[in-house]
Amino acid sequence: MCNTCVTAVFHSSASLFGTVSANLHKTIRMEPACRKDKPKLNSTPTRGDRSKQKSAQQELKQRQRAEIYALNKVMTELEHQQFETFCKQMQQQGE
Helix, strand or coil: HHHHHHHHHHHHHHHHHHHHHHHHHHHHCCCCCCCCCCCCCCCCCCHHHHHHHHHHHHHHHHHHHHHHHHHHHHHHHHHHHHHCCCCCHHHHHHC
């Protein structure tokens, strides 16, 4: 792979990493899973409300987990590309 290709791949990976991490940060900041809503004093949650809330929390956890896996995949690919570039540079210096 030529240096121009490596640079292009690096920049596209970095851009994708920025997008994924921005989405992850936005998701975590906008919808924290650990915060519990304060119940209203006059009403008690019904089974349906509790079930919906539990379902929403499970969906949030699944989405966050998927984003973390996607981020991990991008970072692994980027690390591999950088390692290949490093190896080629070391090979060229040795010759």
